[in-house]
Amino acid sequence: MTDPRVRRLADVVVNYSTGVKEGDVVQxxxxxLAEPLxxxxxxxxxxxxxxxxxxxxxxxxxxxxxxxAGDDQLDHLPAYVLEEMDAIDARIAIIGAWNTRExxxxxxxxxxxxxxxxxxxxxxxxxxxxxxxxxxxVTAYPCDAFAQDADMSLDAYADFVYQAGWxxxxxxASAWRTYAAKLRALxxxxxxxxxxxxxxxxxxxxxxxxxxxxxxxxxxxxxxxxEIFTGPLESETNGEVxxxxxxxxxxxxxxxxxxxxxxxxxxHSEAAAGGDYLEQMLGMDEGASIxxxxxxxxxxxxxxxxRQILFDEKIGGTCHMALGAGYPDTGSVNRSGLHWDMVxxxxxxxxxxxxxxxxxxxxxxxxxxFAEELAVxxx
Amino acid sequence: xxxxxxxxLADLLCRYSxxxxxxxxxxxxxxxxxxxxxVEVVRKVTELGGHPMVRPRLERAQAAFLADASEEQLRTVTxxxxxxxxxxTRALSVWGQRNNRFxxxxxxxxxxxxSAxxxxxxxxxxxxxxxxxxxxxxxxxxxxxxxQEAGMSLAEWEDFVxxxxxxEDPDPIAFWRAQSERQERIAKRLEQVRQMxxxxxxxxxxxxxxxRRWMxxxxxxxxxxxEVYTSPIxxxxxxxxxxxxxxxxxxNDVAGVRLWFDEGKVVREEATKGRRFLSQMLDMDEGxxxxxxxxxxxxxxxxxxxRDTLFDEKIGGTCHVALGMAFPEAGGSNRSGLHWDMVxxxxxxxxxxxxxxxxxxxxxxx
Numbered sequence: 001m002t003d004p005r006v007r008r009l010a011d012v013v014v015n016y017s018t019g020v021k022e023g024d025v026v027q028x029x030x031x032x033l034a035e036p037l038x039x040x041x042x043x044x045x046x047x048x049x050x051x052x053x054x055x056x057x058x059x060x061x062x063x064x065x066x067x068x069a070g071d072d073q074l075d076h077l078p079a080y081v082l083e084e085m086d087a088i089d090a091r092i093a094i095i096g097a098w099n100t101r102e103x104x105x106x107x108x109x110x111x112x113x114x115x116x117x118x119x120x121x122x123x124x125x126x127x128x129x130x131x132x133x134x135x136x137x138v139t140a141y142p143c144d145a146f147a148q149d150a151d152m153s154l155d156a157y158a159d160f161v162y163q164a165g166w167x168x169x170x171x172x173a174s175a176w177r178t179y180a181a182k183l184r185a186l187x188x189x190x191x192x193x194x195x196x197x198x199x200x201x202x203x204x205x206x207x208x209x210x211x212x213x214x215x216x217x218x219x220x221x222x223x224x225x226x227e228i229f230t231g232p233l234e235s236e237t238n239g240e241v242x243x244x245x246x247x248x249x250x251x252x253x254x255x256x257x258x259x260x261x262x263x264x265x266x267x268h269s270e271a272a273a274g275g276d277y278l279e280q281m282l283g284m285d286e287g288a289s290i291x292x293x294x295x296x297x298x299x300x301x302x303x304x305x306x307r308q309i310l311f312d313e314k315i316g317g318t319c320h321m322a323l324g325a326g327y328p329d330t331g332s333v334n335r336s337g338l339h340w341d342m343v344x345x346x347x348x349x350x351x352x353x354x355x356x357x358x359x360x361x362x363x364x365x366x367x368x369x370f371a372e373e374l375a376v377x378x379x
Numbered sequence: 380x381x382x383x384x385x386x387x388l389a390d391l392l393c394r395y396s397x398x399x400x401x402x403x404x405x406x407x408x409x410x411x412x413x414x415x416x417x418v419e420v421v422r423k424v425t426e427l428g429g430h431p432m433v434r435p436r437l438e439r440a441q442a443a444f445l446a447d448a449s450e451e452q453l454r455t456v457t458x459x460x461x462x463x464x465x466x467x468t469r470a471l472s473v474w475g476q477r478n479n480r481f482x483x484x485x486x487x488x489x490x491x492x493x494s495a496x497x498x499x500x501x502x503x504x505x506x507x508x509x510x511x512x513x514x515x516x517x518x519x520x521x522x523x524x525x526x527q528e529a530g531m532s533l534a535e536w537e538d539f540v541x542x543x544x545x546x547e548d549p550d551p552i553a554f555w556r557a558q559s560e561r562q563e564r565i566a567k568r569l570e571q572v573r574q575m576x577x578x579x580x581x582x583x584x585x586x587x588x589x590x591r592r593w594m595x596x597x598x599x600x601x602x603x604x605x606e607v608y609t610s611p612i613x614x615x616x617x618x619x620x621x622x623x624x625x626x627x628x629x630x631n632d633v634a635g636v637r638l639w640f641d642e643g644k645v646v647r648e649e650a651t652k653g654r655r656f657l658s659q660m661l662d663m664d665e666g667x668x669x670x671x672x673x674x675x676x677x678x679x680x681x682x683x684x685x686r687d688t689l690f691d692e693k694i695g696g697t698c699h700v701a702l703g704m705a706f707p708e709a710g711g712s713n714r715s716g717l718h719w720d721m722v723x724x725x726x727x728x729x730x731x732x733x734x735x736x737x738x739x740x741x742x743x744x745x
């Protein structure tokens with residue numbers, strides 16, 4: 001029998017996150033191992049009047065292609081890929097893997113080359129998304145590879161994933177709607193702030209955000225979700241930050257990252273392990289050493305670090321910042337090939353000050369600043 | 380460990396069947412369970428300078444759509460569907476199923492609506508193929524569903540499938556080139572024939588093949604392969620035929636089929652199993668009671684029926700006919716939604732007469 005939480009997840013991403021309606025062409029992307037979820041999303045899409053178009057992937061194909069491909073092939077973007085991007089009304093992408101180190105043997109230069117070639121598709125995607133012509137959502141299916149990275153059994157990890165989406169509730173979509181309203185109010189409140197100061201162990205960082213917008217990330221483009229984020233002023237980050245959780249990207253991990261900022265730019269970086277990789281990434285381009293995002297995780301059903309950023313950046317009681325590209329809709333103008341989120345735990349003694357006033361302590365907003373309850377009932 | 384025969388298969392499909400070259404867009408379409416073959420084909424296509432376009436399918440997702448969709452949804456063909464027909468310059472269809480009864484719970488009428496809607500896609504693809512814009516090949520990936528149907532274990536079935544393709548030969552491509560030449564000689568000889576008579580147990584069937592082209596199926600469009608085929612003159616088939624092999628069609632069990640023809644048309648049909656389904660199919664449309672194909676299986680590695688047409692119709696020493704759709708490239712003009720191959724074993728006592736002369740006996744051309 002299908003886990004009822006899978007059906008609820010499908011219902012939420014189709015009817016709440018992407019709001020599929022009659023006649024929508026809905027592309028459903030995911031690894032073959034997510035078949036139970038793909039099948040439920042097909043059913044929910046059909047029930048909503050949409051046309052499901054499943055694009056499954058199988059293990060090893062990507063690796064085989066990348067290993068054998070030459071520069072000409074990596075640089076080639078077939079015309080049909082753009083046509084496909086124009087032909088869909090919604091896209092639901094499911095993340096999941098057989099092995100999160102699958103591409104570890106592939107030269108990172110090849111990956112970068114392929115990403116560069118795909119820029120026009122990414123651009124079209126962003127354009128259509130910004131114009132409201134393309135609704136999309138990224139979600140996850142519990143798999144052994146992710147469970148292993150999270151130090152959990154598959155069953156425990158499935159519980160973690162579904163609880164993070166509040167799928168233990170009878171009607172998760174309505175809980176998300178209620179939460180979305182609160183989160184928008186919080187984002188509006190934050191938009192009044194000019195300067196933030198984050199204080200925690202090894203961290204005393206000032207981030208200028210005057211005039212920038214805060215966005216409530218409320219279960220539409222990511223699911224599970226739960227964060228508010230903005231794009232900091234590019235030259236007004238100063239001080240030091242120490243990330244409590246490892247910084248994970250592309251199957252690599254950098255431990256205990258510490259950064260010092262001056263006038264917006266990282267001027268010193270160190271790490272307990274993986275420092276070379278960190279430096280390499282920071283040196284990727286002009287924008288890579290500047291913050292593109294500052295955010296606060298507000299999903300209080302996500303409590304553990306699991307090495308999947310979709311979840312980690314949402315942990316209630318943490319903040320995260322991304323080095324590199326910012327989101328234009330926040331007002332950020334930072335451009336980079338990098339967008340690397342790093343998470344800082346504020347639950348034990350961390351504080352956020354807004355224009356001199358403490359607004360957040362020990363992982364929660366103080367009622368004097370924001371009084372609404374963001375936590376969701378357990379079972 | 381990777382089965383080396385899969386690597387050989389991928390190499391043969393890319394270099395011999397599809398002739399993948401630099402810049403080709405190669406569609407690789409099939410069930411997700413064929414993942415090991417997907418990987419090998421993607422590797423080979425990429426090594427040859429092509430661009431793989433990989434489309435693994437999930438049969439349960441397909442069934443869920445067919446089960447729940449409204450008539451309007453069933454009739455919808457999207458731009459994404461059309462791109463898969465228009466974009467490739469090479470296309471490999473991989474056949475295999477997790478369970479070949481996966482559509483058994485779906486109302487056949489719903490499947491018919493969907494088939495009718497997607498017919499334009501097939502027609503457009505065949506048009507591009509006829510114009511030389513795309514080359515196509517269909518192949519089997521050994522899976523449990525087919526093994527079970529054939530009464531074998533998966534390991535036995537793999538051995539069977541790969542030996543039918545001569546993949547353990549030192550140079551499989553050389554084998555298929557030589558096989559192609561053998562078949563070509565027979566096709567040339569058959570092209571001189573006007574009246575053909577097939578005689579066997581409970582079988583005496585006269586077929587007119589005057590001026591029709593005999594096609595050499597040598598591993599380019601099907602793999603494994605091995606047959607020569609044509610489309611008979613539509614209104615000339617006369618007599619009766621009994622098919623010794625089971626004749627399953629789209630997952631329906633049919634066996635012991637006997638047909639009686641008059642002026643090209645089936646006027647009586649019998650079957651020991653699936654008689655009603657047989658009649659239903661023959662009444663599908665005007666062309667379903669006429670032959671669209673007559674052919675000789677030439678693959679000596681395939682010796683027994685497997686209930687899988689791809690293999691059965693190639694058994695060395697058999698002939699088969701298909702009711703319904705004919706091959707325009709062979710000169711056939713019969714049109715139908717049906718193309719149902721039925722195989723007749725000629726290995727013990729069967730004969731074929733060509734314009735009065737015996738040219739084939741006991742499963743071999745003389």
